[in-house]
Amino acid sequence: MKDLGELTTHCIRCGFCLESCPTFTETASELESPRGRIYLVRSAVEGKLRWQEDVREHLDRCLGCRACETACPSGVEYGSILEMARHRIDTERPPIAKRLLLKSLTSPGALRMSLKLGSLLPGKRIPDAVSHLISGHSAEVNRPIPQQLAPYTTLDEADMPPVRGEVFLLEGCAMRVLFPRVHQATRILLRRVGFAVREAKQGCCGSMDIHNGNVDEGVRLARDLVSSMAGDLPVVVNSAGCGSTMRHYGDLFDGGAAFGDRVTDISEFLLENGLAGALQYSLGLPIAATYHDACHLAHAQKVWQAPRDLIRSIPQLRFEEMAEADTCCGSAGIYNVTQPELARALLERKWRNVEATGAAVVATGNPGCHAWIAQAAEEHGRAVRVFHTAELLEASFRGELPA
Ligand code: SF4
Ligand code: SF4
Incomplete structure (x- = not known):
């Protein structure tokens, strides 16, 4: 198990992380920066500050986006510091x-x-x-309520390549209810590269609880998931927040590390297994599209390139890179509920960057970002549509975006 106090000592207070932190750039307050928050946690561990009165509020205002980890030259594990400190605070006074x-x-x-x-x-x-x-x-x-599009029509097995392997697919909790079509698109794309999904008992992976300090409940859910997906098959995940936690189950309980090594994001898996080549023979999409990096895919899992490579493989599609593509949109799990003003400011900033690309479609790899950016699209006149990356890739095989 990691030691919270020891983790904070890795910060050398250089400040390289400051400009990468959305809450610092919005508020210009040191206490809303990674460096400031680490200092607060360290002081509380040493007994110089009080967890509830001096520290809680500033950790509550942290998005947990982990952009600071990407920027940090000293390898400070900010995500672990945040989760452990939140656990410490919430255990003392359960919210x-x-x-x-x-x-x-x-x-x-x-x-x-x-x-x-x-x-x-x-x-x-x-x-x-x-x-x-x-x-x-x-x-x-x-x-x-997220817009529910019609389910995909089923494909003719005769048009598919032979099955060469099986995977587990995390269906999870919120994605299953909010965007069932994303799981459908994921299954179809896996089949297009020769993989079938082995069915398993599904449930929450625990990430939402773990990110928010409710670690005991999160670990209970995670253990259930590990036992329902026993074996050595790859575990494909299409939700960035879930994948980031599942890869690091080893930090939380015995037996978690081997499971974490099997976890792969859908974009990585499809790229490694030849979907870019298959896309070249698809009907294509004559549109401009851009991509929003979900924080837990880009910063927590370091998956930047695979989704872009796949989207760029769509015939006729013009890919427009967005400014600040890997800056948090403000959704951040339950953040847009608990901190609505900052979340809204970040959504409007994201929206300005989406609009500046001139793209008709924005793709992303996480249900929270998907729903939150779709809300902005709705409020700004529906000129831009929001899809999960898997939906956009499948649309290329069908030659049109869903109606
Ligand atoms: S970049 Fe890393 S070491 Fe430097 S202040 Fe930020 S967290 Fe600390
Ligand atoms: S996780 Fe995001 S919001 Fe929190 S300190 Fe790091 S960069 Fe800032």
Whole structure:
């Protein structure tokens, strides 16, 4: 097990991380920077500051985006520092409302019920009394219900290559309810490169709890998942937040490391197994598209290139790189509920960068970013559509974007 105090000693206070930190660039406050937060945690570990009164608020305002880790020349493990410090704080004084919120988002049954309720309400927004309780805001925390597109038509097996292997696919919790089509696209693309999905009992991977300090519950969920996907097959993940946690199960419990080594993001897996070549013979898409790096894919898993290489392989598509593509959009798990003002400022910043590319489509690899940026697209007149990378790639084989 890592030692929180020891981890903080790796920071040499050079400040190279400051400009990469969205909360620092928005607030210009040292206490909302990686360097400032590490200093606060270290001081609390040494007993010079109080966890609840002096530290909690500044950790709550951290997105957990880990852009600071990418920028840090000393290899400071900021993500681990944040998770361990949040665990320390929340164990001392459990935040009941936050835990209820986590439960409501990671339980497919509860999330489905919220969607059904929301679809009956004016404005079709997900009601969330818990969110109101946490943030003290009203309109901002009612999330719009993500648009549900028609399911894919099934493909003729005769058009597919022979099956050469099997994988597990994480269906998880929120993705399964909010964007079931992304799992469908993922299965079809895997089949296009010769892989079938071995079915397994599905559940939450624990990432949402682990990122938010509720480590015991997260580890319980993670252990269940590991036992349902036993063996040595690759575990394909299409949700960045989940993949980043699953790769590091070894930091949390015995037996987790071997499982983590099997985890791969869908974009990496498809690229390694020849989808770029297959795309060259697809119908293509005559559009301009851009890509938003989900923080937990780019900064936590260091997966930048694979999605871009795949998207660039789509015939007729013009790829437009976005400014600040790997800067957080403000979604960040439950952040857009608990810190609505900063989340909204970052969403508008992201949206300006999306619009500046002139692209008709923005692709991304995480359900939280997907829903949050789609909300901006909706509010700004629907000139740009938002898809998971897998949906965009599958659209190339069909020669059109989903209606
Ligand atoms: S870049 Fe790394 S070492 Fe430098 S201040 Fe930031 S966290 Fe500390
Ligand atoms: S995780 Fe993101 S928001 Fe938090 S300190 Fe690092 S760069 Fe800033």
